Amino acid sequence: MKNEFLENWHSQLRKGLLPLYVLHILDQKQCYGYELIQDIKAVFSVDVAEGTLYPLLIRLMKEELLTHQWVEQPSGIPRKYYAISAVGKSNLAEMKAYTNLIITKING
Amino acid sequence: MKNEFLENWHSQLRKGLLPLYVLHILDQKQCYGYELIQDIKAVFSVDVAEGTLYPLLIRLMKEELLTHQWVEQPSGIPRKYYAISAVGKSNLAEMKAYTNLIITKING
DNA sequence: AAAAATACATTGTTATACTATGTATTGTGT
């Protein structure tokens, strides 16, 4: 670890940004958990542990920001596909507006 | 509380953004703790509890991102003035670059 | 046949915001 402070900071920042990443991606297409981990890495260059993402998805379900359905596969383990709900969409909009506002203030 | 999820999200996001706020403000002028609370509210419209800020300042001191000096006042309690260090400045630059990168990806 | 990748999930640890509380001084309203 080169810079302990920065690494810790990234981890703390993730606590706020991860729900935003998940909602952002699910706003564009339905995904299953394992797929989300790869998409988040591809889009945001962020490595998310499974032990982080799965509890987060469960949490977002409880808050009713997401819905899900099991989809059987021709072969292999069934996939749990998640979709963003209407509540999720409105929250996502507020979250994006807020983060943009903050960043404007930091740059301005 | 209207939207419990959003309130919690703001709180989590703060964990990542608060060090950025503090370094950003101290990059422009030296401040004492109580003053920082007011400045953060004024600039970022964020209410920071004293029980949040003081431990954070102590942490940033330990990480050597800040320096401080006590300044006696003509009247009243002495103030502990904080200033950003060279390490603090370089970390701040990285933090700003990173947050901007993320926002670009969310908006793009 | 072994290892890696896919796909789900839980448990324990750690970091940090937040509430509550504490100390002490100064200013304001009545």
Next chain:
DNA sequence: ACACAATACATAGTATAACAATGTATTTTT
């Protein structure tokens, strides 16, 4: 004069969520 708010520091306990470690099971690659 006296209560209350504001100023200015600080710590203790609680709640939240990332992360590492671990577990189960199937499929693909070497």
